[in-house]
Amino acid sequence: MSNQKVLEIKNVDFFYDDFQALENITMDVEKNKVTALIGPSGCGKSTFLRTINRMNDLIEGARLEGDILFDGESIYQENVDVVNLRKRIGMVFQQPNPFPKSIFENVAYGPKIHGVTDKAELEEIVVESLKGAALYDEVKDRLDTSALSLSGGQQQRLCIARALAVKPEVLLMDEPASALDPVATAKIEDLIEELKDNYSIVIVTHSMQQAARVSDLTGFFLMGELVEYDKTNKIFENPADQRTEDYITGRFG
């Protein structure tokens, strides 16, 4: 079961109009592993993350060449149902963005959209998802209160629960802890460790120490290129590329 590929990124170029944001990215994302993407601002790591569930489709003038296979199937073919794709490849953003609804409704929203109507089934999904996001014990007595009453760290875990509720296979996380304090960050990091038993996770982070702590594999992006992609311990102990070493040791811009 080790080293099973969930995503195969093949020679991906990405453009915002004339500007090329990604250059010939090729990498495999392994199943039930945490893959971290690091690199300076503007290196293309977030753009790359958003190509994985076609979030960039929404940007005018955006264009992708190459291909991304998810479970062996291209996600960029014409007949791909993007809503279904984003159900299978969920996303958590930098700023917690709960809906201004109750905690319950936030988590139940996705399953409802995807056709779950049975109340008992919805309840079960909500409880399971909140447990999966390590939030249930803190909110079980107030599921009908507003999600906006939660702390930032709780809101972020609620967003993770919301992503889990539609039973995705892959979770994309874009700086999921950068707006959180150290204790809330530690909870998110512990959660990531637990989640990888059931999900494959790709996380973009500005904190190299966070990448080192939570990930199995790390990719270093620089000016739209994937400079180095290897096991996390290799990247942080003894990277192969001088540019990676310069970046992680701070001898760089």
Place this chain on the structure above:
Amino acid sequence: MNDSRKTFHTELKDLEKEMLKMGSIVGESISKSIEALMNKDLELADQVIKEDDIIDNYELDIEEKCTRLIALQQPVAIDLRKIIVISKLVTDLERIGDNASNIAHRVKDIGDQPLIKEMQDLPGMRDKVVQQLRESLEAFVEMDIEKAKEVAARDEEVNRLDKQINAELLTVMENDCATIEQGTSLMFISRFLERIGDHSTNICERTVYMKTGEWTELE
């Protein structure tokens, strides 16, 4: 190079300098210990023994600074390996200091008795191990793997000298029981020098690790 962690890298450089300072004090101790033997200078032997405390303090101080840098700066890659290696190197340097001090103790045991034989090989051996020590530290600072390997390879000659000195001393002792006490001390002195060579080889091995991230045993 644009260094966004200037303060940290300056501290790391200072740490390296402090280790080199320790290395040069240790080298002096080795030289003096054999000088004390050849010149029957017991005061100098006492000085070597006393200076071992200074060397021990250097070790503690540098180790503490290594721990602090790791805790406060979270170094990675080459920076991390360098700090780890420095904290190991100071142990080798401290052990070399112990060996110099052990030689000085044996010199005091021998006292002002005339030597049971010409011991010109000991200063020769001393020169070799001091040279090995100095060059192994140079290889570390210059991160020069080839030099590290070359220095480590030279330890073979020191081992050979130790064996030769032992054999010669044994012959003397076999012929005259009265020489056994001093002969044993001289054998120990030779062995202490040989150990010093081994520690320099360790420094060379750790230098290769620091540069490559991989452990290689050097002969």
